[in-house]
Amino acid sequence: MSDQSNLPASGDGAGHSRVPEPLEDQDVAPGLPAHVWRPTDVDPKAEKRAERQVAALFIFSMVCAVLFVVAYFSFEIGREIDTFLGFGASNLFLGLTLGLGMLAIGVGVIQWARKLMSDVEIAELRHPAASSEEDRETTLKALTAGLDESGIGRRPLIRNTLLGALAFAGVPLVVALRDLGPRNMSASRLEKTFWMEGMYIVRDVLGTRINRADLEIGDLLNGEPEGLVPNSEGHLPAPIGPNGQELRPALDHEQLLIEKVKSAVIVLRMSPGDIVRNPDRENWDVDGIVCYSKICTHVGCPIALNEQQTHHLLCPCHQSTFDLADSGKVVFGPAGHSLPQMHLAADDEGYLYAMGDFDEPVGPSYWERG
Amino acid sequence: MSTTSKVADTNGGTAARSGKPSKVGAAANWADERLGLAGLAKKNLRKVFPDHWSFMLGEIALWSFVVLLVTGVFLTFWFNPSMTEIEYQGSYAPLRGSYISEAFNSSLHISFDVRGGLLLRQMHHWAAHLFIGSMLIHMMRVFLTGAYRKPREINWVIGVLLLTLGTLEGFTGYSLPDDLLSGTGVRAADGFVKSIPVIGTYGSFLLFGDEFPGHSIIPRLYIIHVLLIPGLILGLIAAHMLLLVYHKHTQWPGPGRTEQNVVGFPMLPVYAAKAGGFFFIVFGATALMGGLMTINPIWMYGPYDPTKVTAGSQPDWYMGWPDGLLRIIPGWTEVSFWGVTLALPVFLTVILMPTLIITFLILYPFIDNWISGDKREHHLLQRPRDTPARTGLMAALVTFYVLALFAGGNDIIAIRLDLSINQITYFLRAAIFLGPILAFWITKRWCISLQRHAKEQALHGYETGIIERSPDGAYSERHLPLPDAKQALIVGRERDQLLELEPAVDKNGVERPHNRKERLRLALNRFWFADNLQPPTAAEIEAAHHHHDGHDGHELEAGAHDDDRDALVKGH
Numbered sequence: 046m047s048d049q050s051n052l053p054a055s056g057d058g059a060g061h062s063r064v065p066e067p068l069e070d071q072d073v074a075p076g077l078p079a080h081v082w083r084p085t086d087v088d089p090k091a092e093k094r095a096e097r098q099v100a101a102l103f104i105f106s107m108v109c110a111v112l113f114v115v116a117y118f119s120f121e122i123g124r125e126i127d128t129f130l131g132f133g134a135s136n137l138f139l140g141l142t143l144g145l146g147m148l149a150i151g152v153g154v155i156q157w158a159r160k161l162m163s164d165v166e167i168a169e170l171r172h173p174a175a176s177s178e179e180d181r182e183t184t185l186k187a188l189t190a191g192l193d194e195s196g197i198g199r200r201p202l203i204r205n206t207l208l209g210a211l212a213f214a215g216v217p218l219v220v221a222l223r224d225l226g227p228r229n230m231s232a233s234r235l236e237k238t239f240w241m242e243g244m245y246i247v248r249d250v251l252g253t254r255i256n257r258a259d260l261e262i263g264d265l266l267n268g269e270p271e272g273l274v275p276n277s278e279g280h281l282p283a284p285i286g287p288n289g290q291e292l293r294p295a296l297d298h299e300q301l302l303i304e305k306v307k308s309a310v311i312v313l314r315m316s317p318g319d320i321v322r323n324p325d326r327e328n329w330d331v332d333g334i335v336c337y338s339k340i341c342t343h344v345g346c347p348i349a350l351n352e353q354q355t356h357h358l359l360c361p362c363h364q365s366t367f368d369l370a371d372s373g374k375v376v377f378g379p380a381g382h383s384l385p386q387m388h389l390a391a392d393d394e395g396y397l398y399a400m401g402d403f404d405e406p407v408g409p410s411y412w413e414r415g
Numbered sequence: 416m417s418t419t420s421k422v423a424d425t426n427g428g429t430a431a432r433s434g435k436p437s438k439v440g441a442a443a444n445w446a447d448e449r450l451g452l453a454g455l456a457k458k459n460l461r462k463v464f465p466d467h468w469s470f471m472l473g474e475i476a477l478w479s480f481v482v483l484l485v486t487g488v489f490l491t492f493w494f495n496p497s498m499t500e501i502e503y504q505g506s507y508a509p510l511r512g513s514y515i516s517e518a519f520n521s522s523l524h525i526s527f528d529v530r531g532g533l534l535l536r537q538m539h540h541w542a543a544h545l546f547i548g549s550m551l552i553h554m555m556r557v558f559l560t561g562a563y564r565k566p567r568e569i570n571w572v573i574g575v576l577l578l579t580l581g582t583l584e585g586f587t588g589y590s591l592p593d594d595l596l597s598g599t600g601v602r603a604a605d606g607f608v609k610s611i612p613v614i615g616t617y618g619s620f621l622l623f624g625d626e627f628p629g630h631s632i633i634p635r636l637y638i639i640h641v642l643l644i645p646g647l648i649l650g651l652i653a654a655h656m657l658l659l660v661y662h663k664h665t666q667w668p669g670p671g672r673t674e675q676n677v678v679g680f681p682m683l684p685v686y687a688a689k690a691g692g693f694f695f696i697v698f699g700a701t702a703l704m705g706g707l708m709t710i711n712p713i714w715m716y717g718p719y720d721p722t723k724v725t726a727g728s729q730p731d732w733y734m735g736w737p738d739g740l741l742r743i744i745p746g747w748t749e750v751s752f753w754g755v756t757l758a759l760p761v762f763l764t765v766i767l768m769p770t771l772i773i774t775f776l777i778l779y780p781f782i783d784n785w786i787s788g789d790k791r792e793h794h795l796l797q798r799p800r801d802t803p804a805r806t807g808l809m810a811a812l813v814t815f816y817v818l819a820l821f822a823g824g825n826d827i828i829a830i831r832l833d834l835s836i837n838q839i840t841y842f843l844r845a846a847i848f849l850g851p852i853l854a855f856w857i858t859k860r861w862c863i864s865l866q867r868h869a870k871e872q873a874l875h876g877y878e879t880g881i882i883e884r885s886p887d888g889a890y891s892e893r894h895l896p897l898p899d900a901k902q903a904l905i906v907g908r909e910r911d912q913l914l915e916l917e918p919a920v921d922k923n924g925v926e927r928p929h930n931r932k933e934r935l936r937l938a939l940n941r942f943w944f945a946d947n948l949q950p951p952t953a954a955e956i957e958a959a960h961h962h963h964d965g966h967d968g969h970e971l972e973a974g975a976h977d978d979d980r981d982a983l984v985k986g987h
């Protein structure tokens with residue numbers, strides 16, 4: 046290439062290394078090979094055959110399109126679905142007819158190109174990506190002239206205030222995004238859940254309270270606070286405490302999912318002797334019944350898999366494993382801190398309730414968690 | 416066998432037939448009088464595109480994106496991106512009567528109550544896999560063959576951005592049906608965002624519009640998925656294509672192919688027909704996949720419920736590698752100090768690592784250029800073996816990727832192979848560091864020995880396996896010269912240039928300090944190129960030729976080939 050920019054640089058302005066010039070002529074490659082004729086170029090019969098093949102593919106494609114329409118209207122979907130070899134017949138035949146029809150067009154066109162269109166390779170000269178020296182100079186001149194006439198170099202006051210104005214012009218756009226979030230974006234919101242002192246634990250689907258006598262050793266239940274499981278009419282009840290007092294008004298259905306995420310718990314009974322006694326959690330269990338947040342402290346999957354003998358609980362998402370006999374400590378995996386535990390109590394009839402909200406935030410870690 | 420030693424340099428081939436003005440001509444006239452496009456079209460209608468199977472990978476990506484657009488538009492007609500809960504009354508009996516979001520409801524409606532709806536959904540999902548997969552492999556092709564070098568660095572950067580956007584597009588789309596699996600993904604995304612130091616909590620509030628899950632995430636992901644990202648992708652694809660046309664496609668070294676020309680088929684008709692036909696093949700293949708292979712059966716997962724999860728929850732494969740890193744990093748990397756928490760196990764693996772890798776990929780052409788000190792334009796591709804260190808780097812990246820992907824499926828591997836998940840994790844914690852290093856080293860050595868073999872063949876011909884006995888009883892193996900195309904691949908490549916430090920004192924006697932950066936550059940340059948074998952020079956080939964003249968038995972000297980080799984040695 047004759048263009049200067051295309052020659053190996055001898056010396057690099059910024060650094061001190063340079064590329065030496067190539068030592069010898071290395072252009073030893075052979076030239077363009079001669080064209081080889083295809084059967085379709087020299088044999089009219091082969092040419093005709095190829096032509097018919099291509100046309101046949103196109104006709105087949107038309108047939109497929111028609112069959113698609115037939116399949117669309119003749120197979121039932123929904124409740125009385127037609128099946129074929131275990132597939133949904135509609136989906137299967139729509140896919141087959143559409144797919145084969147399209148493939149036939151594609152194969153046909155490519156076949157046409159390969160067999161019948163000219164297969165003489167041609168060569169074209171490349172040009173360096175850069176414009177010519179002349180063009181560059183002209184452009185540079187135009188640019189300089191334009192900038193000169195604007196006086197942007199001579200009037201720094203205007204230039205700088207303009208830059209400032211443009212920077213500030215972005216501010217409204219960014220600020221207007223603020224209300225993507227709720228008014229209150231305080232991290233302290235993440236510290237509280239629906240739980241409060243005296244709130245009964247109910248089964249997550251049925252919504253019935255849990256009696257200590259219902260649980261055998263080794264049993265595990267999924268729970269929610271009373272008030273987060275809709276009753277048979279689909280309404281959320283107001284949670285009632287052990288003394289019959291209403292703990293808080295019934296929750297708006299809108300908020301249900303948000304509260305449910307943070308409040309889900311698991312209740313597990315083990316033999317009291319298995320529990321590793323932690324001085325500040327002396328009697329958080331009720332006869333070996335312990336209660337922990339169900340939300341993994343890693344990135345928040347609900348934890349599901351219980352290993353009976355070890356009281357280890359495994360998160361199916363990234364396999365963090367927590368020891369429920371030992372304050373929910375992480376024994377394996379990527380979770381960074383223990384599962385929050387709930388201080389449990391039972392009323393006179395034996396129904397389990399919470400002695401208060403969790404004493405640490407549930408779910409994934411965040412900056413302000415502390 | 417005949418040889419043309421001429422390097423073609425003009426558009427030739429068949430002569431254009433002249434005739435009376437055709438209908439096409441009249442239409443073209445009409446358009447040109449209004450649009451004046453003839454000037455542009457004259458250069459491009461017969462633009463030359465070289466042919467090679469590996470150039471098709473990018474086409475698969477392009478066409479699968481078109482399939483995504485077409486099927487995606489159809490899906491928007493029925494999909495309702497709302498998180499409002501309603502009672503399901505559709506055709507899928509097991510879920511009838513349960514309360515689900517409008518998004519999940521409409522996804523079920525598309526799957527069960529719209530004819531062809533399931534096909535469209537499945538085609539859309541399969542095409543997404545194809546889109547991201549083909550972009551990834553296309554990028555590897557460009558990397559391994561050096562097609563990103565000057566003047567194509569910007570197109571490489573655009574490509575990396577496309578891959579990144581494609582992945583995000585995949586993730587947002589995966590989340591839309593609001594089934595249990597996608598909800599689990601969104602839940603994890605909340606944890607990812609929260610792990611970002613200082614601003615993570617705000618990020619989560621802003622993204623979800625409230626505490627997770629809020630009521631806005633599905634409609635927001637929807638508009639990102641159908642408008643924002645596709646718009647960006649379309650714009651970048653347009654730029655990618657324009658640059659491709661402007662630079663003209665790279666080509667493999669071969670007979671008659673040089674840095675100064677491009678040899679192949681003209682855009683009209685052959686390339687247009689092949690590329691256009693290929694669109695229908697990609698479309699047809701996705702339709703067949705959609706008809707025959709179930710993908711993402713959301714009805715089996717059920718609606719999202721933040722207290723439920725399915726065992727073996729997996730993201731789509733392209734999110735698998737960060738997910739794998741997320742699984743094997745030990746939890747003790749989470750630290751708390753001064754009243755704040757650094758959720759490093761999450762932040763390092765799913766936020767920082769992908770950012771670093773994308774940044775590295777974006778910068779790679781410039782790093783590569785800095786190491787080589789090469790300012791030339793390059794249009795001939797390099798064989799992976801001819802750049803042992805770079806190929807080794809790709810091997811290291813692939814090894815890292817695959818190990819991380821394995822880690823992402825560690826639970827499934829554990830169950831299938833009946834291994835302990837803990838042991839797999841411990842193994843992978845070490846392998847993720849050692850594997851890539853090992854892969855780099857092995858690949859680099861392997862490439863160099865392939866180079867040695869190639870050079871041997873270029874000089875002395877290839878071994879035919881025919882043993883001959885000479886009249887005086889000596890045995891020798893018959894060697895034949897390589898076919899032209901192969902020979903050109905070996906001798907036609909550029910030689911590597913080692914950088915040299917300029918003398919410490921310049922010609923005026925002024926001392927020139929060699930700074931650290933320069934020394935690093937030099938060391939990398941040596942590491943990158945010093946072990947490589949260089950292609951044979953004309954003189955070496957000449958010498959080898961004479962060597963064979965002296966020892967008859969060593970090589971078959973078929974008369975016709977003498978001329979060939981002369982032509983080859985002299986170049987033209």
Ligand code: FES
Nearest residue numbers: 341343344360363
């Ligand atoms: S969310 Fe439980 S281990 Fe990641």
